[in-house]
Amino acid sequence: MSLYEAADGILETHVTWEDVEKTMQESLGTHAKFGENRRVTNISDMKGFMSKIALIETDWISSQLAFAALSKVMKFDGEDGFSEEKLKKLGVLTRDVHNREVETYKLLVKFDNKDIPYTKVYGLKAFSDENDLKGFLILDFIPNVHPMSMHDSIPADQLVPFVRGVATFSALAETLSPEEKKFAGGPEYLELFFGEVFDDEQMERQFDTLRSSFGDQHLQIVDNSIEILRHYNKLVKKYTRISEILGFKLVLNHGDLWQTNMLHSLGEDGKLKLEAIIDWQAVSTLPPGMDLSRLLMGCLSAEDRRVRGDEMLKIYYETFKEVLGKELFSFEELQNSYSLYFPMMAMALLPLVISFLDNSQISNEEKSEAREKTVLKLVAMMEDLIDVHDYNMENFGEFLKI
Template identity: 30%
Template sequence: MSLQSVAGGILETHVTWEHVEQRLQKELKTSARFGKKKSVIHIGEGNGFLSRIGLITCDWEGAKEGEKLPEKFALKMASALASKKMEETAPDMMKLDLETMKKMWDYLEIFIRDAHNAEVKAYQFIKKFADKVAVPHYFYTVPFSEENKLTGCLALEYLENTRIIHVHQTLSVAQVTAIAREIGKIQGLSILHGVEKEEWLGERDVYTGFWRNFTVDVFSQMLAPVKDMEASMAESVDAVIKLIPEYFGSNLATTIHKQYGVRPVLVNGDLWSANVLVDTETEQIRALIDWQLVHHGTGVEDLLRISFSGMSTKDRRENMDAMLEAMYESMEETLQGAPAPYSREQMRDLYELVLPHAGYFFAPVAMPLFMSVVANPDMPEEEKVEKKVVVLDKIRGICEDIVTFHKKNESKRKFVWKAPEFMPKEEKENGI
């Protein structure tokens, strides 16, 4: 049995109703039980690839008078089933060779467990200031361990009337500015609550493992199909493919604060548009979710990822300065006079330095994410074309900016941006 295998639990995972009921009873200090009308709805379809998320309706029976028990909650169960589905629906031009796929699946088992346990710790840290930030509260957490290798899960507060933004949709400038302010607030609160003392965050290098799944040729293969879909993008895509050897193995996002000499803050690490909950009526930002790639770093990384994935290229470029300022201003307000981890000037420099690296972690996966959505045979062709236009606009802008900022950064101070195992031999020998 593995996290890739279909099981008899909730949403085909290894997590059972009995397991969930017992954990809730323990955490809520109740003897009430789920009734016959308990139910689950799959609410994570197409939104992530390391878990299955179910909306649980409890139908409590035997509750004592005055007990306040949740009628609904979100159950996030670590699983590779969504990734399996994406692999199966991928077009032939995006399929990798069998040897590479086997290597990826072997690693994914390890990665999912590590990512889930990090998310558990992240929620436990955020609990220190949870009432002040747009992050869901949790009822209980179940990490993986030597004894538990299949049922890692999180029971989270369910936020009614919310939706996510897919990669083929866009957020407004006002929405991303609100997210920027939330990122700034989280940075400030993490500083005030001792994020620097959380050594496990400093030890997390979520990117080196990512690169181990690929070779330069395979990574190039993930970008190449974009040219077949839109011939006008051939030049910008080829320019990015040409630079892949320089960026292959990059873990700069997790080390830049140390090399630059600034204090680390809490970074979500995976803050793309599908990990933001938006109110369906007011369009306000309700929550930032999915903390599986959490680590020490700089806040610009999260802002880059949400702007790459959630904004049109035109909106992103025209409003980035204002969004950076909104993030910094919010962080300063939250710190209430305590020292900021970096200055405004340093923030803008860090933004430029990290941009190409952040771009390489999103541009290649944007198209597979899009293809997994339009694999739906019932989706009208006209709708598929409209969605493709949005995604290609984002990829085009990211590719162009990777090249632009790569050139701009050449005249700046040099940093080590590859994990040792990916460094050229001469750099290792020279201690670079």
């Protein structure tokens, strides 16, 4: 029995209706039951890669089944996805990140800050040991969510509440004791990510995917980008010591900022309204530029990122300083950490976006239209990657030596 094997519980996990029902009864102080007509809907398609997301009220069940399916889509370890040996190893990571999210939700409830919208919590079940197969969260259902995917862009104005939200979370976390923050991951974040998910062999497969996505188009810029990414891939372990080497301050980062980890509704005016920030499994202590590099690269259009990127960084910086009541890091330090993490996040993003688009549940006509915009966005990302690399080499050449 393991987290990556299908079971007879909800959505083939080990979590049963009785587990969820008991937790809800304790949370709400009731003896009410779900009843014979209970139903569950899987809403985790291309979303919860370390979880199964089941719509009951809303129940998040930690499982490797979704990640195993994703590994086939992304051809991790070849056409058949992750091997059984790899999935067994990732079981430790699955338990760790789920328990991290449990502790983060406890903090969100404690902070209860209007600028960090989160889903109401009914129950939290952490994994107690390596043999425990029943970790889950029971969260409120947010209706009328506007679905977004990795290839979608969010207008800069409508991304501002999210930037303020993550800055507020990071600043409030600075008021916690070291004991209260010990649940979070550490600066070895990239080592774990690239070591467990994108090892060297998988990375080369991702680069092949990137080349094939563009064909003969943009061949030179793709090859130049891959050479730059190979350089940074050799520096992953050095990034674990980036604070020690360069003196960057470390704060709690969300760690996985992308479109499906922010729930928006869509107003009659066509504008997005942030309803909740979700999926706090990757919370880690890192320079603040890590979160922002992932967020701005993935969620903004190329034009918005180039024209208004510094403005978004400034909003984060000012919000953090206002909430904490003092300056922890300078704006220049934030810009520099953003630039240094830009290539690392590009390494994760560039090969994935087209694959996610190709496997999204939209019509072929919609895919064709989205692909045109996505290609332009990725080309701009590669152009900027080259510029950022030049800036990094000029300003942090010693750190970037292999």
